[in-house]
Amino acid sequence: MELSLATRVVAAHTVLEVGGEVDVYTAPKLRERITELLDSGVTAVVVDLARVDFMDSTGLGVLVGANRRAGNAGATFGVVCSRESLLKIFRITALDQVLPLYPSVDAATAS
Template structure:
């Protein structure tokens, strides 16, 4: 079975940080996202958008990483959003009821909006 990687990058866009993940988010790759989110939360207490448009799969470990980051950011008075989840990831959010917990947008916010 080929090893599926998760690539994570971060960028700052005006009033918010964007964390972009591509690949599969699971037990083995979730620590990579967790590390990136922890760094962003240290540096930016405002608004964080996680771009999920390139994530093909997400398991409970991945969801827990996202939940923990959202909780921490909200405790700091910030806002946490998930942007453009693919149908498979959106389905997981719906089945678990997390679509009512997370702020989910269909697209990334334009630079400078917020």
Template structure:
């Protein structure tokens, strides 16, 4: 699957839906798109990784950097991860202790979670 990032608004949330692999080759484009959304003043960001086949340490670094930026501005950043392999990686790297992980975009954008 080819790498891509689509951005949509859902209530107070900006949702980035990522497809393909996030690795050393695609991480710069992912970072640029994510920081572009954050620089528009987005306070709440959901990153939907349910269509991501693979993510390496470069991609994980992009997620961590984005989390720092969003939180330093008083916002929130959440992940959506459906694939068991990706969920295992998120758990193994303890990213789930830094970022809230949800099973769906609807659950991640639920306003009662704010």
């Protein structure tokens, strides 16, 4: 399944809904979209992975890079993920200690 990207605004946060597969082929499109949001002056970005059914190390790298860029731009950044297969790869790589992970959009936008 190809990557799908859609944005909506929730409680002054821009939520980027990601669907499909985030891999070595599609991850650059995700990086580009997050960069566009930050460059446009968005100050709170939440990446919602609820509809992602596969993600590889390239996708993880994009999220870590986005978290860093958001910090440099003075924006907040969060990742919504509740799927166990994805949480497992965050834990294996210890990136659950680096990225702000939330179980739901409500939790991410309330922080």
